[in-house]
Amino acid sequence: MIAALLMQIISLVPPAPENTVEPDLAYQRSVKLLAATESWSAEQCQQWIPKDPTQAASLSNLICDGSDSEVRLSTVLAAGTISDSKLGRALWRRAALDFNEERVLACLLAPAMPSNNALPLIAWIAQDQRRSLAVRAAAIARLLDANCLAAWPMARRMLWTGTAVDKKTSIANWSRKGRYELPKRILLLSIQGLLKRRDLTSTDFEPNAPWVVQVEQVEKLNEIMSALEPTPPLPVDRMPQSWKRLLDLKEAGNAEAIASFQLFREFAAELLKE
Numbered sequence: 001m002i003a004a005l006l007m008q009i010i011s012l013v014p015p016a017p018e019n020t021v022e023p024d025l026a027y028q029r030s031v032k033l034l035a036a037t038e039s040w041s042a043e044q045c046q047q048w049i050p051k052d053p054t055q056a057a058s059l060s061n062l063i064c065d066g067s068d069s070e071v072r073l074s075t076v077l078a079a080g081t082i083s084d085s086k087l088g089r090a091l092w093r094r095a096a097l098d099f100n101e102e103r104v105l106a107c108l109l110a111p112a113m114p115s116n117n118a119l120p121l122i123a124w125i126a127q128d129q130r131r132s133l134a135v136r137a138a139a140i141a142r143l144l145d146a147n148c149l150a151a152w153p154m155a156r157r158m159l160w161t162g163t164a165v166d167k168k169t170s171i172a173n174w175s176r177k178g179r180y181e182l183p184k185r186i187l188l189l190s191i192q193g194l195l196k197r198r199d200l201t202s203t204d205f206e207p208n209a210p211w212v213v214q215v216e217q218v219e220k221l222n223e224i225m226s227a228l229e230p231t232p233p234l235p236v237d238r239m240p241q242s243w244k245r246l247l248d249l250k251e252a253g254n255a256e257a258i259a260s261f262q263l264f265r266e267f268a269a270e271l272l273k274e
Contacts, residue, residue, distance in 0.1 A: 116240050161174075
């Protein structure tokens, strides 16, 4: 069962870039040595940000197969990387196959704007009940970064978590453990970014406000978010392979695929027509 689930999720990982280079082994050893100290200054991190494709290839290897400290350092060094690059693909792959909250959060948040290729995988992680609320919130946040407004209703439910209106439903099916500030702050950063891109006033939502105030603030925010126009759908002839794979799973009746596709349905309107 677990093997089948992993096969499904790995099939949604964006494809690796065609151009490959040999990794810089000296650079890789240096990063591993620094990672072993488990404490890194801003100056050290700046020094070891990859400067060419061979160093990026080395960092990709560490992200895919490295230890806890190696992955954590590598995500810092990879921050802001292009989603469809070799390094970006390594981050998405580790996020897909890892279940440690800190490592997955680092991998999900490191790439710059998520590409269309990455959306099915991110949406799947957002729907995965085995993941923590923080990880699922980070995945929803990345969908909002990509202007997937269909993800807003799920984000709204997450912002309600812990309040009097919070109810466990088919959508809000995450575990409640009382640690709600981190996932809400992750969402808030992406929501503020989305509003800024639309030239709208930032929200006053505060994850540390009293529950009743949070509910009021989310409702005000919902009025704004619900009025936004979605991004135009992507033409069918430009549909990424990862989308086609998710569509195959959806047509086979896979519940996770059906739910995942709904989170960016406005981008795939033609394929979702009955």
